[in-house]
Amino acid sequence: MDPHYLLIVAGYLFGSISAAIIVCKFMGLPDPRTEGSRNPGATNVARLGGKKAAALTLLGDMLKGLLPVVAAHALHASATVLAGTALAAFLGHLYPVFFRFQGGKGVATALGVTFGLYWPVGLLVSGIWLVMAVLFRYSSLAALTAVLAIPAGFAWLWPSRPLIIAMCVMVVMLYWRHRSNIVNLFSGKEGKIGFGKK
Numbered sequence: 001m002d003p004h005y006l007l008i009v010a011g012y013l014f015g016s017i018s019a020a021i022i023v024c025k026f027m028g029l030p031d032p033r034t035e036g037s038r039n040p041g042a043t044n045v046a047r048l049g050g051k052k053a054a055a056l057t058l059l060g061d062m063l064k065g066l067l068p069v070v071a072a073h074a075l076h077a078s079a080t081v082l083a084g085t086a087l088a089a090f091l092g093h094l095y096p097v098f099f100r101f102q103g104g105k106g107v108a109t110a111l112g113v114t115f116g117l118y119w120p121v122g123l124l125v126s127g128i129w130l131v132m133a134v135l136f137r138y139s140s141l142a143a144l145t146a147v148l149a150i151p152a153g154f155a156w157l158w159p160s161r162p163l164i165i166a167m168c169v170m171v172v173m174l175y176w177r178h179r180s181n182i183v184n185l186f187s188g189k190e191g192k193i194g195f196g197k198k
Contacts, residue, residue, distance in 0.1 A: 065115075
């Protein structure tokens, strides 16, 4: 067996490190799995602890998607292994083995994965998120719109079948994890971007 396939396992384990739970613990904040929206992600941490806690969580969640893919690139892994490592890191965030499989919704980790695979697509996705967030002030709407550019961006800029398939699976799972947000958006109950603390 190609030893590069161990990168996929490593990607999942690295993705399973929950930045939200760790940041909240060290900053003396409530467990994000039991407070607010009960989602261990940057948006919920922002509600619980403000901008600094949210920024640290966002950075941690992005890095755990970025670093495994960068490592796979550095080791000259095949497109199949790259795709598997990227998807495994993302799944680790959604279903972390270290935290009873109670993970976040995956937007920041998906962005980290995208930057790790091909940074121009990462910039494209980030730009769309920023424009949507500024215009509408819904984090979930910005994310759900921006992530559609991930498989489209790879189909356009790096048309590799394994990567496109992996990115399509990632987007489908992102939408599945955001199903309650989608319902809230349509019913007008979704909270807008904002921070209770500085």
